[in-house]
Amino acid sequence: MKIIQIGEFGEPEVLKVHEVARPEIRAGDEVLVRVHASGVNFFEVLMRRNRYAVTPPLPARFGVEVAGVVEATGAEATLPVGSRVTLPLFIHGRDGGYADYVVVKEAACVPLPDEVSFDGGVALQVQGLTALHAVRQTSPEGRSVLVTAAGGGVGTLLIQLARQAGAERIVALAGSREKLDTALSLGADAVVNHRDSDWLAQSAAASGGDGFDVIYDFVGGELGKSLTTLLAPLGTLLFGALGRFALDNGTLDALVARGQTVKGFALIPLLQAGNPRQDLAELFRLAANGKLVPVIGARFALEQAADAHRLSETRASIGKIVLHP
Template identity: 75%
Template sequence: MKIIQIDEFGDPAVLKVREIPHPEIRADDEVLVRIHASGVNFFEVLMRRNCYAVTPPLPACFGVEVAGVIEAAGLGAALPVGSRVAVPLFAHGRDGGYADYIVVREAACIPLPDAVPFDAGVALQVQGLTALHAVRQTSPKGKSVLVTAAGGGVGTLLIQLAKQSGARRIVALAGSQEKLLTALSLGADVAISHRDDDWLAQCSATVRGDGFDVVYDFVGGDFGASLVPLLMPMGTLLFGALGRFALDTGTINMLLEGGRTVKGLALLPLLASGRLQQDLAELFELAAGGQIAPVIGERFTLDQAAEAHQLIEARASVGKIVLEPSAFSQG
């Protein structure tokens, strides 16, 4: 079978295709999953460059979220062969999803409804759960909200969930015309390019200078700091750009003086509640019923993993980027 592996850190060219033996079931509670779709994430780009908070041991095979079909099962497994499943490897401290097959414990598998394509089942894992917990942690109901990185995997889902939750006004920030149009099509009331020189003034004008009740920031750095003046007094900045928090003392004083709040959103601690299966099932049900529609920007074969990384690294991707073995079509 094929896997994508890195033996050294560096540019996308370090992602190499390897042929290895098929993994084998070694315990009664294990299943063999043939992967139809595997998610590609920005943090994997950072890990490939050794610029992430965690340095993976080499050689490394990325991929923390997959969806596919059970092809073989241990004697103690309840899910039958042929079951469509999503496997959130990140919730179990696993990776290795850039591959044709993976062996996991059956408990790691979550049934995927027939109405939810494999790529959507992947998009609703890291990004879907992040968006779901964002609206839970800071409710947009009846509020004016600003969504950064609105054309990305989290942003496209967050706009839809905020709309469903009753947000009064949703303003989307993104960096290309395609992303702005995508945000509007998903329910944003206004879409603004952060590449415009006067984007801050444009944002402020959408709420008549009163400020936003909630800013969902998944960019961070100096850009994230520039969003603080857009918050109304007592407003909330929900920060989800881990490792890129860069508020200086003056900006923090501005927050405090206005009674504003900063909340950090980290997905893994939220999964400790034991609600992972229920949360993903809820997202799958919403997708199956057409209430949310994950945006799949591009699909690549395993052999094209380097191209997928290049697209994400260039900030040119819209929605979710997935890898899928070329032998399969969506279904």
């Protein structure tokens, strides 16, 4: 079977296709899953360049979210052969999903409804759980909301979940017309291109003039720091792990004076404290009922993993990037 592996850090070309033996079931509670879709995440781009918070040992395999079909089971497993499942490997500290087959404990599998595509099952794992918990951590109900990176995997889902959670007004921030149009189609009330020189003024106007009660930011940097000026009194800015930014004393003083909150977000501790299987089942149920649309922006063959990483690095993709073995 084929796997994707790196033997050194660097440009996308370090992602190499290797032929290896198909993994074998070695325990009674294990299952063999034929991979039909594997998700590409931006943090994997950073890991490939050795710019992530954690340096993986080499050689390294990527792929932490998989959707596929059970092809064989151990003697103690109860999942029928042919079951459609998702494998949120990241929850179990696993990777290796850029592959034709994966062997996992049966307990790692989460059933995928027939109504949800394999691509959708992948898109609703890292990004879906992030969007779901962001809404849970800072409720948008009855509030004005700004979503950054609104055309990305998290942003496209956040818009929909915030609307379902009762957001009064949703403004989407993105960097291209196509992304802004996608945000509008998913339920945003207004959109702003952050590449415009006056994007801050446009955003303030789109909020209705009073600022935003909630800002969900998974971009960070200078953009994230600027967002603090768009918060309404008593508002909350929730930022993700890749959305870090530095606050100077003047900004901190202004936040305190207006009773505002800057709140960090990390997914794994939330999953460890909760029930991720139940969370995924909820996301799959919403998608199966047509209430949540996973946006798939690009599909690549497994052998084109380097091209998928190149696209991810441009930040031009919309929604989820998926590999197909």
